[in-house]
Amino acid sequence: MSKNKLLGAGAAVLATEAERPRRVPRAADSQRDPALPQQTDSELKADQADIQPKAGTLLPAAYEVSTLDGMDEAAQITALEDAYRSADNTEIRSFQLAKMRGSVQKGELLKLLLGRGAPEHRGLKVGxxxxxxxxxxxxVYELIQSAEDIRALAPLIEATQTPLVAAQAAVLAPIYREDPDAAALVLEAAKETGKLSAASLKQAATDLGQRTILPDVSSAQTQQPRALPAAATAPRLDTLYKEFAPKAVARHVQENPAALLERVTHIEDEMNKLLRRVEAARRAAQKALNT
Structure with missing residues (x-):
């Protein structure tokens, strides 16, 4: 083919390409099904927000500062202090409620386990x-006793909407068993002090002339269970007399003789330790007198 013919063919091809319609760029929504309803950008963003993790309900809402609008500085401070005290009371109540429920559940389950010989089944002693x-x-036995005390106080707890922890129930339960009305008065008096605790309950009981069946409560013991341990390190003689009274022993024999035997064995070990210390003290005193 001559040079002129090649040039002519090339020109014809270019003319044909120029006459073809240009391809339209694909639209961003070209994959959408035209038969389905379409979403606007704002609707799409809203749907995406719905599927994002939402804020939980465990955290409280932020304090509404707008509630202070229109107050002078002194009134604002008073309102904030009141809100703080309310938050503090909520925290204490939530803590006591959780402790109370935990004490009841653990104590009752532990009693069921011991009653069914779980330690022996596992080849272990109770402790x-x-x-x-x-x-x-x-x-061990403190938890069981605490659960029983709290259960006994259930009508008073529900009536006053006041959760009680183990140490508080230990003070109030003996009074309630003898006189529910007197126990209610003791609880109310303790609450009026502004700080409900085992110590304030015991003081209220004393002020109202109620007898409390409980060893002395110190500030270090206010959150500890009652002294009915399976392996106490220093059992008090006055509490041991009550613990091993004939009626108490008969009750323990019926409820859990294996646990009673474990307790007696431990007490014997502790008494032997005490006797050795007493004897050492006697020798030291005699030596001092003889010199």
């Missing part, structure tokens, strides 16, 4: 079995 459950061995 070792308790530790396998994450319970300090000296609190």
């Amino acid at each position: 070792d079995y308790a530790e396998s459950l994450g319970i300090k061995r000296q609190y």
Whole structure:
């Protein structure tokens, strides 16, 4: 083919291409089904927000600062202080409620486990079995007793909407068992002090002339369970007399003789330690007198 013919063919091809319609760029929504309703950008963003993790309900709402509008400085400070005290009371109540429920559940479950011979089934003593459950061995029977005390106080707790922890229930339960009305008065008097605790309950009971069946409560013991341990490190003689009274022993024999035997064995060990210390003290005193 001559040079002129090649040039002519090339020109014809270019003319043909120029006459073809240009391809329209694909639209961003070209993959949408035209038969389905379409969403606007704002609607799409709203839907995407709906599927995002929402804020939980565990955290409280932020304090509404707008509620202070129109107040002078002194009134604003008073309102904020009142809100703080309310938050503090809420925290204490929530803590006591959780502690109370936990004490009841653990104590009742532990009693069921011991009653069914769970320690023997696992080849353990009661104290070792308790530790396998994450319970300090000296609190085995305290937990059980605490659950019983709190259950006994259930009508008073519900009527006053006042959760009680183990140490508080230990003070109030003996009074309630003898006189529910007197226990209600003691509870109310303790609450009026502004700080509900085992110590304030005991003081209120004393002021109202009520007899409390409980060892002395110190500030370090206000959150500790009652002294009915399976492995107490220093059992008090006055509490032991009550604990091993004939009626108490008969009750323990019926409820859990294996646990009673464990307790007696431990007390014997502790008494032997005490006797050795007493004898050492006697020798020291005699030596001092003879010199």
